[in-house]
Amino acid sequence: MVEKAVSQLNALRKKSIIKLAIALGVCVAISLLVFLLFYQIKKTNLGLLQDNTLHATHSIFSRELGDVRKVVKLLVADQSLKRNDVSTVSAEQVRYLNNVLNHFTDFGLAAGTISQIRWLDTQGQERLRVNFKAGIAEVVPEQQLQNKRNRYYFTEGMQLKNNNIYISPIDLNVEFGEVVTPFQPTLRASFRTLPDDYLLDGLIVVNFDLSSTLNHIKELGSAKAQVQLINGEGYWLLHPNKAMEWGFMLAQPDLSLKKNDPALWNTMISAASSKQLVISKSMSASFLKMNLGNANSQPVENDIFMLVSASDGVVDAVFIQSLVTALVFGLLLVALSIYYQLRSFRYQSKIIQTSINLEIEQQELLTANTKLQRYIKQQHELQGELIEAKRLSSLGLMVAGVAHEMNTPLGGAAISLSNAEMINQKLQKQIEQGLTKEFLETSIEGIDVNLKLSKVNLDKAICHVKSFKEMAHDRTNDNHIKCDINKVIEDLLLGLKSRLKTFNVTVQTDIEIDREIVTRPGVISQIIESLIVNAISHAFTEQDNKLIVVRVFEEKYNSLCITLSDNGVGIDDSLRSNLFEPFVTTSRKHGHTGLGLYLVYQWVTEILGGRISLISRHDLPANIATQFKITIPLKAQETVVK
Numbered sequence: 001m002v003e004k005a006v007s008q009l010n011a012l013r014k015k016s017i018i019k020l021a022i023a024l025g026v027c028v029a030i031s032l033l034v035f036l037l038f039y040q041i042k043k044t045n046l047g048l049l050q051d052n053t054l055h056a057t058h059s060i061f062s063r064e065l066g067d068v069r070k071v072v073k074l075l076v077a078d079q080s081l082k083r084n085d086v087s088t089v090s091a092e093q094v095r096y097l098n099n100v101l102n103h104f105t106d107f108g109l110a111a112g113t114i115s116q117i118r119w120l121d122t123q124g125q126e127r128l129r130v131n132f133k134a135g136i137a138e139v140v141p142e143q144q145l146q147n148k149r150n151r152y153y154f155t156e157g158m159q160l161k162n163n164n165i166y167i168s169p170i171d172l173n174v175e176f177g178e179v180v181t182p183f184q185p186t187l188r189a190s191f192r193t194l195p196d197d198y199l200l201d202g203l204i205v206v207n208f209d210l211s212s213t214l215n216h217i218k219e220l221g222s223a224k225a226q227v228q229l230i231n232g233e234g235y236w237l238l239h240p241n242k243a244m245e246w247g248f249m250l251a252q253p254d255l256s257l258k259k260n261d262p263a264l265w266n267t268m269i270s271a272a273s274s275k276q277l278v279i280s281k282s283m284s285a286s287f288l289k290m291n292l293g294n295a296n297s298q299p300v301e302n303d304i305f306m307l308v309s310a311s312d313g314v315v316d317a318v319f320i321q322s323l324v325t326a327l328v329f330g331l332l333l334v335a336l337s338i339y340y341q342l343r344s345f346r347y348q349s350k351i352i353q354t355s356i357n358l359e360i361e362q363q364e365l366l367t368a369n370t371k372l373q374r375y376i377k378q379q380h381e382l383q384g385e386l387i388e389a390k391r392l393s394s395l396g397l398m399v400a401g402v403a404h405e406m407n408t409p410l411g412g413a414a415i416s417l418s419n420a421e422m423i424n425q426k427l428q429k430q431i432e433q434g435l436t437k438e439f440l441e442t443s444i445e446g447i448d449v450n451l452k453l454s455k456v457n458l459d460k461a462i463c464h465v466k467s468f469k470e471m472a473h474d475r476t477n478d479n480h481i482k483c484d485i486n487k488v489i490e491d492l493l494l495g496l497k498s499r500l501k502t503f504n505v506t507v508q509t510d511i512e513i514d515r516e517i518v519t520r521p522g523v524i525s526q527i528i529e530s531l532i533v534n535a536i537s538h539a540f541t542e543q544d545n546k547l548i549v550v551r552v553f554e555e556k557y558n559s560l561c562i563t564l565s566d567n568g569v570g571i572d573d574s575l576r577s578n579l580f581e582p583f584v585t586t587s588r589k590h591g592h593t594g595l596g597l598y599l600v601y602q603w604v605t606e607i608l609g610g611r612i613s614l615i616s617r618h619d620l621p622a623n624i625a626t627q628f629k630i631t632i633p634l635k636a637q638e639t640v641v642k
Helices: 002-076 098-111 152-157 211-219 262-270 314-354 358-393 395-433 437-475 485-502 521-538 596-607
Strands: 114-121 126-133 136-139 165-167 185-193 202-209 226-231 236-238 274-279 284-291 303-309 481-483 505-511 517-519 546-555 559-566 611-614 626-633
Touching: 002 098, 002 165, 002 185, 002 202, 002 211, 002 226, 002 284, 002 314, 098 114, 098 126, 098 136, 152 165, 152 185, 152 202, 211 226, 211 236, 262 284, 395 437, 481 485, 485 505, 485 521, 485 546, 505 521, 521 546, 521 559, 521 596, 521 626, 596 611
Parallel strands: 505 546
Antiparallel strands: 114 126, 114 202, 126 136, 165 185, 185 202, 226 236, 226 303, 274 284, 284 303, 481 517, 546 559, 559 626, 611 626
């Protein structure tokens, strides 16, 4: 018996050594996995931070360009610049038109960001010019007027047609051939004035001071997201180090990204629009390409690159942090493995030495089974909480969509009110100088039109808010209620409109129910949203006609039927049999968990008591690659909770 015990102990010792070696190998593999996962998460967070900063910068700059065009259109629309009769007005007479200078002066002071307004003749000679600085307007005397025929913005502006506006690339203000100091970042907008309509055949040029805009953009940056602006030739317009800016204006070709990091620059100019977290020799950065939108200029002249980069050493620090975390985790696993193996060896030795009877083993098995049952119960509870959390969290996507849709009517209302205020100011000024009936009627009519436009836009914004409130209430309401399914889907698509537009996806609806039904609209909205988002994420490639069709109709036996179809790439046959199981996905490398359709299945079957199926390829309509069919039983009208 002693020899048998010794033999068993030796065998156990060898087995424990083998297990320990295997455990150490597993620990190394898990540590490597932890390193890769942690490093990827850190990089993803860095990319998201840069992407958010990038889009904030793009929003500010796009809004600035839009304001520039609107301001110039308002400037040139004034009647003081127009030809009022058929008589000829010479260029010499224009110099003495005080009403034009008064209009330029008043307009520039009101705009705030304008630094110069000039009217040039066809030879590039300034005929009228007003400078603006620190809220003070200065009319430039005739002897100080300059000729700008050799400046690019004059050449480009004179080619304008059809009342277009030319937006110049951003550079520094130049007077008498010298860069003005301190530097004044300037964007110029030109409008061609033709002799048939305007007093002077030439070009109106408006200089906009972008100092405050660039400072605002720079304030968006941080150590991990430093904002840079780069023109189409690779020179910095904005850089964390001011010494690197304006190389093309200062005749310093080395002060450019094209010279300092050619690989990154080539990646940027070859990209269609944007790219996230590009690692180059000098930085890790995300960038977005923006075009000034001039039809008669070369694309490279219109390009502005918005680059958000991490400061030196951030990526290395992320790598070191990930490595240290993985090492600590690996050492902890090794320690636990050694501890476990030693404990296991002692335990098994004790079993061999004391010959633990079968009753103890059965008791341990019962204990393990009890723990397993508890874990299974906890898993089911967690699953229910996950379903509910997923249903509620998607309201965040709706908030972003509704906010995007409200931007247009609110912006329109703001512009209309601004126009009404401007007309009111002119009316007050005219009252002081002598009011005519015609001017009074025109002013009242202008104010009335702008107030009506403001009301229309504000009514649209109120409608958007009301739709979102109804959808948010439905999402959190667990009761069966009366609802208009057509309205439920309209509210949902309103919230998804910006995302659909981003991915160039069209959603068509076919609602064949024209009465109120009793169901849980919030859950139905969540199901349709999840299927649409799933289609956007997985169904489409780079095709142009991306289409999703939502059809709702009533089947026999008082059942609501919803089909959602798309013309994407379809679903692989290997996935069809287990498509609704958890963690099934083809895009795990893109961060998808595979829980989307599993949660949809749970909502349909567990919450609504319905069923969902994936239509076979042979039964699909023409030009449709994928179709889901959902059947939900409807409640009677008497079951509605009051």
